[in-house]
Amino acid sequence: MLTNDQLDRWDRDNFFHPSTHLGQHARGESPSRIITGGSGVYIEDRDGNRLLDAFAGLYCVNVGYGRTEIADAIAEQAKQLAYYHAYVGHGTEASITLAKMILERAPKNMSKVYFGLGGSDANETNIKMVWYYNNILGRPEKKKIISRWRGYHGSGLMTGSLTGLASFHNKFDLPLSPILHTEAPYYYRRPRLDMSEADFVSHCVAELEALIDREGADTIAAFIGEPVLGTGGLVPPPQGYWPAIQKVLKKHDILLIVDEVVTAFGRLGAMFGSDKYGLEADIITIAKGLTSAYAPLSGSIFSQRMWDVLVRGTDENGAIGHGWTYSSHPISAAAGVANLLLVDSLGLVGNAGTVGAYLNAAMRDALAAHPHVGDVRGEGLLCAVEFVKDKDSRTFFDASEKLGPRLAAALLGRGVIARAMPQGDIIGFAPPLCLSRQEADIIVAAFTEAVNEVLGRP
Numbered sequence: 148m149l150t151n152d153q154l155d156r157w158d159r160d161n162f163f164h165p166s167t168h169l170g171q172h173a174r175g176e177s178p179s180r181i182i183t184g185g186s187g188v189y190i191e192d193r194d195g196n197r198l199l200d201a202f203a204g205l206y207c208v209n210v211g212y213g214r215t216e217i218a219d220a221i222a223e224q225a226k227q228l229a230y231y232h233a234y235v236g237h238g239t240e241a242s243i244t245l246a247k248m249i250l251e252r253a254p255k256n257m258s259k260v261y262f263g264l265g266g267s268d269a270n271e272t273n274i275k276m277v278w279y280y281n282n283i284l285g286r287p288e289k290k291k292i293i294s295r296w297r298g299y300h301g302s303g304l305m306t307g308s309l310t311g312l313a314s315f316h317n318k319f320d321l322p323l324s325p326i327l328h329t330e331a332p333y334y335y336r337r338p339r340l341d342m343s344e345a346d347f348v349s350h351c352v353a354e355l356e357a358l359i360d361r362e363g364a365d366t367i368a369a370f371i372g373e374p375v376l377g378t379g380g381l382v383p384p385p386q387g388y389w390p391a392i393q394k395v396l397k398k399h400d401i402l403l404i405v406d407e408v409v410t411a412f413g414r415l416g417a418m419f420g421s422d423k424y425g426l427e428a429d430i431i432t433i434a435k436g437l438t439s440a441y442a443p444l445s446g447s448i449f450s451q452r453m454w455d456v457l458v459r460g461t462d463e464n465g466a467i468g469h470g471w472t473y474s475s476h477p478i479s480a481a482a483g484v485a486n487l488l489l490v491d492s493l494g495l496v497g498n499a500g501t502v503g504a505y506l507n508a509a510m511r512d513a514l515a516a517h518p519h520v521g522d523v524r525g526e527g528l529l530c531a532v533e534f535v536k537d538k539d540s541r542t543f544f545d546a547s548e549k550l551g552p553r554l555a556a557a558l559l560g561r562g563v564i565a566r567a568m569p570q571g572d573i574i575g576f577a578p579p580l581c582l583s584r585q586e587a588d589i590i591v592a593a594f595t596e597a598v599n600e601v602l603g604r605p
């Protein structure tokens with residue numbers, strides 16, 4: 148058994164952590180936390196602290212921690228067959244079963260699932276398939292992809308380019324040129340305060356139309372978006388946004404990639420965000436909630452329309468030149484099957500809707516009147532509180548004040564984990580979908596105290 152100090156030293160000496168201030172961590176200037184266990188919505192660290200994880204890891208542990216049903220399915224699969232690949236038509240019972248289960252839950256126009264390992268690689272697959280599709284259709288110029296500022300689609304070369312957040316571009320020579328960005332559907336940050344929600348939707352549509360005009364519709368292959376903006380601020384779309392955007396895309400024959408890495412399998416109180424907002428996707432990206440992160444797995448679900456062209460492509464050119472060693476890994480697939488069964492048997496999609504509405508209402512009641520709370524918003528079990536220096540003029544705090552991280556730290560001091568979102572003073576909540584009302588009350592009470600500690604009692 149390692150002593151705690153040994154682990155801490157090894158961590159700082161050897162481990163390159165993602166999304167971490169590397170120097171501060173290596174020098175021991177920032178705290179580390181070593182997690183040792185979890186049950187339900189709680190995790191435990193090595194020091195014996197029990198913390199309510201109101202962000203479900205990275206909004207992924209949807210069924211909650213410590214589910215032995217999934218652990219057992221993983222163990223059984225590992226004992227029976229830990230690995231076989233899926234190339235050249237190979238499969239396992241788990242991967243075939245999971246593909247069927249996904250399509251039974253997905254919007255009706257979807258046809259086939261390709262499995263990857265995480266959301267980033269799934270979106271890489273999507274871009275390649277969009278390019279292949281247009282090449283097969285004889286449209287080699289139609290290749291650019293439109294994403295939104297504040298969208299989050301991963302941190303690879305293409306997917307980091309799709310992501311519309313500065314820290315994922317700076318010093319990495321991103322975004323790459325085939326990626327374009329348009330206005331984020333973020334009503335609270337609308338360009339003029341006197342805009343109504345309808346005015347703002349018209350503005351988003353006009354921006355998109357102008358971009359398409361400038362670039363030429365015959366150069367634009369696809370538009371990618373999350374049903375509810377996630378890491379960019381947890382922002383539900385303004386009323387009427389998606390129907391208006393879809394109309395523009397259809398007019399210009401631009402494919403729609405709906406990135407449901409966060410929203411699929413219940414987070415919004417619907418099985419898919421596409422169902423909730425009436426989205427007719429050509430590709431849907433899934434990951435996190437597919438296995439509740441008990442094992443790494445992602446998927447790209449293709450519509451019948453795209454699938455037909457992909458089939459034509461291989462009839463004309465031979466087998467598709469795309470695949471990962473671990474595509475549809477049987478252990479991850481077994482975790483996915485057990486996880487989706489659990490989502491159903493525990494009624495987690497419904498629970499996300501009802502307890503999510505409760506959490507959002509309670510957060511609004513507790514904090515909306517605070518002089519530094521500009522916006523409380525959410526959908527299902529996503530909830531965000533955005534802070535401002537001055538509410539009437541919507542003046543934001545200077546980033547150097549690090550208000551978001553200070554609020555998250557004060558909340559952590561009260562035993563609740565939330566996330567200081569990367570751009571703006573926004574605290575995000577995305578707890579496991581098994582959250583109870585009592586646990587929602589604990590989150591709201593702790594956060595209210597944390598806000599009062601950092602910003603003063605109103």
Ligand code: PLP
Pocket residue numbers: 205264265266267268270299300301302373377378406407408409434
């Ligand atoms: N797409 C969305 C909407 C996400 O929120 C994320 C991760 O948070 C990704 C893609 C990337 O997924 P991963 O981190 O598994 O690569």
